[in-house]
Amino acid sequence: MTALARSLRARTLSPVELVDAYLTRIEAGRDLRAFITEPGATAHGQAQRAAERLARGETGALLGVPVALKDLFSTRGMRTTVGSRILRDWVPAVDAAVVTRLREAGAIVFGKTNLHEFAYGVSTANPWWGVARNPVDPRRSPGGSSGGSAIAVVAGMCAAAIGSDTGGSIRIPAALCGCVGLKPTRGALPLDGAYPLGWSLDHAGPLTRTVADAGLLFEVLSGRTLPPRVRTRGLRVGLVQSNITRRVQLGVRARVEAAALGLRRAGLHVREVTIPELDWTVATQLVTLRAEASAVHARWIRQRPKAYGPDVRARLQLGALVSGADYVVAQRARDRIREAVRQVFEHVDVLVLPTTPITAPVIGDRVARWGSDEEPVDGALVRLTSPFNLSGVPALSVPFGAAAGLPVGVQVVGPWNDEPRVLAVGRLIEALAGA
Amino acid sequence: MDPITAHRHGLHTVPVTERDRLAAAARAAGLRLASGDLDRLLPAWKRYIALVEELRAQVVAEPDA
Numbered sequence: 001m002t003a004l005a006r007s008l009r010a011r012t013l014s015p016v017e018l019v020d021a022y023l024t025r026i027e028a029g030r031d032l033r034a035f036i037t038e039p040g041a042t043a044h045g046q047a048q049r050a051a052e053r054l055a056r057g058e059t060g061a062l063l064g065v066p067v068a069l070k071d072l073f074s075t076r077g078m079r080t081t082v083g084s085r086i087l088r089d090w091v092p093a094v095d096a097a098v099v100t101r102l103r104e105a106g107a108i109v110f111g112k113t114n115l116h117e118f119a120y121g122v123s124t125a126n127p128w129w130g131v132a133r134n135p136v137d138p139r140r141s142p143g144g145s146s147g148g149s150a151i152a153v154v155a156g157m158c159a160a161a162i163g164s165d166t167g168g169s170i171r172i173p174a175a176l177c178g179c180v181g182l183k184p185t186r187g188a189l190p191l192d193g194a195y196p197l198g199w200s201l202d203h204a205g206p207l208t209r210t211v212a213d214a215g216l217l218f219e220v221l222s223g224r225t226l227p228p229r230v231r232t233r234g235l236r237v238g239l240v241q242s243n244i245t246r247r248v249q250l251g252v253r254a255r256v257e258a259a260a261l262g263l264r265r266a267g268l269h270v271r272e273v274t275i276p277e278l279d280w281t282v283a284t285q286l287v288t289l290r291a292e293a294s295a296v297h298a299r300w301i302r303q304r305p306k307a308y309g310p311d312v313r314a315r316l317q318l319g320a321l322v323s324g325a326d327y328v329v330a331q332r333a334r335d336r337i338r339e340a341v342r343q344v345f346e347h348v349d350v351l352v353l354p355t356t357p358i359t360a361p362v363i364g365d366r367v368a369r370w371g372s373d374e375e376p377v378d379g380a381l382v383r384l385t386s387p388f389n390l391s392g393v394p395a396l397s398v399p400f401g402a403a404a405g406l407p408v409g410v411q412v413v414g415p416w417n418d419e420p421r422v423l424a425v426g427r428l429i430e431a432l433a434g435a
Numbered sequence: 436m437d438p439i440t441a442h443r444h445g446l447h448t449v450p451v452t453e454r455d456r457l458a459a460a461a462r463a464a465g466l467r468l469a470s471g472d473l474d475r476l477l478p479a480w481k482r483y484i485a486l487v488e489e490l491r492a493q494v495v496a497e498p499d500a
Contacts (some may be wrong), residue, residue, distance in 0.1 A: 283490040286483065302465050310475075316481055317472070320464040321457075326487050334493045 001065060001213040003390040008064040015047035015064030015108065017301060018159075022066055022110065026157045032152035033130035036071045037079050039111035041238050046108040053106070060106025061220050068158040070146050072119055073099055073195040073204075081331040082195045083115040083145075085128045085305050086300060087218035096193025097105075098162055098204050098221050112386045114148030116287045117312045119164060119197045120293055121145060122172055122381045123363070127309035128434030131363060134177055136407060140360040143173035143381060145197075149207045150177040160208045160217055166197045167285055168385025169203045172399035175355035175409025176407045177326070178399045180426070181207045183385075185417050187220045198292035201231040201285075201389045211398060217304045218419060230424035236342070237263055238273035239350035244281060244383055248357040251403025255352050255385065259400050261411045262432035263425070273348060277340035277388050280333045282379060287322060287330035294319030341391040345415035350425050355397040355409030356381050384411065391409040394419050398434045453481055 007013040019039070026038055043066065050064035069075065072082045074092035076099075088147050099109060114132045116124050124147025126134035132147040136138040136157040142151050144227075146163030150173035153161050163170040165183040174181025184206045189204040204232055206217035215226055239260050264270045294301060301308070301316040307314065314344050344351065357380055358368050367374040388395040393416055399410040410429055414422040454473060458482045463470045468476070 064475065279467060280490055280493065283486040290483075300468070305467065314476055314479065315467055316462070317468065318454070318476060318483060320466055321460045321480070329491050333490055336494065342490055 015050040019047040029155045033132045034148045036129045048278045065104030066108040066110035068110045068152045068161040070163045072195040079391045083117045097190035116145035119145040120312045143176035145169040147173045153179045165203045166201045166206040167382040175182040178407030198289045206268040215423045235265035235268045237270040237348035238351045240353040241272045245281045253406040275335045281387045284330045284333040289323040290319035293326045320378045338391045350411040355411040398426045424427045
């Protein structure tokens with residue numbers, strides 16, 4: 001995307017040509033169900049206006065660059081369904097804050113991507129807008145909930161996409177489809193106009209083809225400027241070894257260990273770290289999210305339960321049963337998880353672990369098997385990402401090769417507001433993957 | 436006193452199984468659940484209860500009764 005923006009500024013490529021190329025790919029890949037609302041005619045108008053601005057010598061970090069949006073970000077005058085039947089005809093009157101920032105930077109708002117219904121799930125098997133399919137292997141799930149955004153990026157249907165992440169919903173599809181996904185520090189990007197799932201867990205962030213692109217979008221969306229260079233040699237890397245990382249597919253583990261070895265060879269100090277409090281992640285995330293999501297849907301789930309798909313309906317109904325006492329227990333656990341994560345960064349600069357313990361599951365698979373034990377697939381997929389929604393620290397998923405032909409994501413996590421180091425280590429891992 | 440006897444005596448019924456507890460909790464929360472809905476939710480409800488109890492035991496130190 002950074003290269004595209006350069007070519008557009010140099011006028012060696014026109015926004016209209018670029019839009020046409022992406023529209024052709026969208027049409028060819030329609031079976032992947034990446035979009036709920038395809039860019040259509042509005043994209044051409046935006047591209048034409050961008051071309052005129054470029055011809056006048058105007059600049060903008062993303063001037064003429066087509067960026068797709070997960071269909072939970074409000075778009076003025078453009079349908080915003082949140083992947084639901086309930087909001088299928090909702091046309092917001094105002095843009096979400098991240099959309100405003102993209103437009104101010106000159107980006108072309110390039111359609112609305114598919115997601116798990118109301119972002120409440122990690123398969124993007126959407127009962128109303130189509131079952132999304134992994135572009136690497138269409139029999140498999142792209143993950144979610146920002147599944148359509150990851151598909152659009154990997155299948156070359158846009159320059160980049162924006163997603164949201166409440167338990168891993170940017171990083172999981174990025175890992176399963178093979179692109180970069182950044183969940184910034186909680187609060188770094190505005191959520192105004194983003195349809196909520198869990199108010200204390202929600203984050204917005206980019207899905208991109210490169211780490212540099214994720215950095216550029218982070219700058220545009222946060223208003224912060226990243227330092228041009230961050231020294232990585234000598235950084236202390238903690239390779240997370242806890243109960244939550246015990247069950248990881250062998251092929252995934254091998255890739256993460258290869259990334260750690262590469263970092264060591266590049267002059268970083270890698271050692272294993274244990275964070276016992278992460279063992280509470282699954283229960284803490286479950287209680288917190290169930291309570292918060294069912295607060296958002298309190299009226300509809302009681303009055304119109306059949307208007308939800310079966311899996312989301314069940315989650316919301318169970319969420320309505322979470323007691324205040326349970327929520328308090330979960331917040332006490334969360335405080336201790338947050339403090340443990342804060343303390344580990346007194347000893348290391350970044351953490352490294354798999355983004356997901358498994359590669360993309362076959363669509364419809366419900367359990368991951370660990371010897372004679374089973375784990376729900378959706379629980380397995382969020383197991384290694386949700387600790388960083390609970391703690392709010394920045395986390396990046398970077399593709400690092402494949403296991404049995406399926407993409408593997410390595411997750412880099414840093415302390416609060418340390419996106420520069422997270423991105424710098426991510427760039428290094430990206431370079432090692434390509435080496 | 437079993438729930439049916441309690442009901443005949445005009446007393447509140449007492450939930451006796453996990454399914455009864457789930458049904459009672461759902462009614463109290465204002466959810467309209469059919470019998471099939473209860474059956475579908477029951478396994479996840481049991482897992483939820485077990486997870487929360489485990490978390491409570493690890494996080495909250497309660498004084499001995």
